Amino acid sequence: MNKLCMTCATALLLAAGGAFADDASTVRTHVLEVKQRLAHLERIDVTAEKPVSSDAEQLDEELLAILDDVALIENQPAAAESR
Amino acid sequence: MGRGHAVRAPALILVLSLLAPSTGEAAYRFGDGVYLGSASLLPDWAETLQRARDQHPILDACVADAERCEGYLRGIPVLLQRARPLSRERQLQLINRYINKRRYRGDRTLEITSALSEETVRLPSRWSTLLEFLRRGGDCEDYATSKYQLLRALGIPAHDLRVVVVFDRASRDHHAVLAVRQDDDGAAWLLDSDDRIYRGQPFGYRFIYALNETSIWDHEVDGDTVFPVTQPQEQPEDSS
16 A cells, blocks of 8 residues: 555656646746847847937927026036035 | 747747837837836846936935035926926926937947957947936937936836837937826827927837836737736836
8 A cells, every 4th residue: 555655656746747847948938038039129229319300399488498497507607616 | 838839939039020010100009018027137227227226315315405416417406396396298398308408429339349250249338327318418218218217206107107119210220219108098108309209190110129117028029929928017106
């Protein structure tokens, strides 16, 4: 009886091991595909320079005023720097 | 998936990539991309995100007290303060135009020649953080990432923002724009470095991939058959 139990247990372990091995190889395949794709994406050189489009919408006066105020501050010497 | 399928999968990727151009005239939608994985899978992007996190205290200190701003950051507290009460559409218009006024600098592509093969390899330029871009300028993906960071500072959540890398059919060049989700159906506006904001109309871009601070999406391949990876459920987040 004990021998029969041991044999069954061994057979179960082998079957389970085989199942896990198959799953592992499948997962590895997917990871490799994603890695290849990511490596390709990372090699893409993204450097286009685009001039301002004549189709760009006009900003209203409030937004233009904000941009002007910000530019004014950025172009002023800082208080700390001017001391 | 059987072994035969596994062997055929790379070929399938290639075929799908070649077929992909037909999808380019559609407007960008957040639901269209195939989830590829965590943002950490692109090392250069992950490093940029980490630098942005490291630089966050500098930006926070500047916004809290303008006297503590370094010269190149002096305008940011005023910009954010004046932008906060605006509607989202006007915030997008303002931030798009503010960043587009900055200096284009496309000199960070490296060409490395192998001593053995004499083959020259052109390495793509490095992503910049908002602070790095404001300090020294940058190229198109840096415009997009800087808009991303400013809109995050204005409270737009990460799951509503993506930097999208595209192929511009007109210039035959790769380009980057910022996509901002407009509704629950995934409709998006694209903020371009030429001052335009695309509100769903076709514009000659073929979408290649997109990323934000959490994830990467592929727009060229059919992920249902090639990449059986499940995207994690997006969690509500602190939008600050």
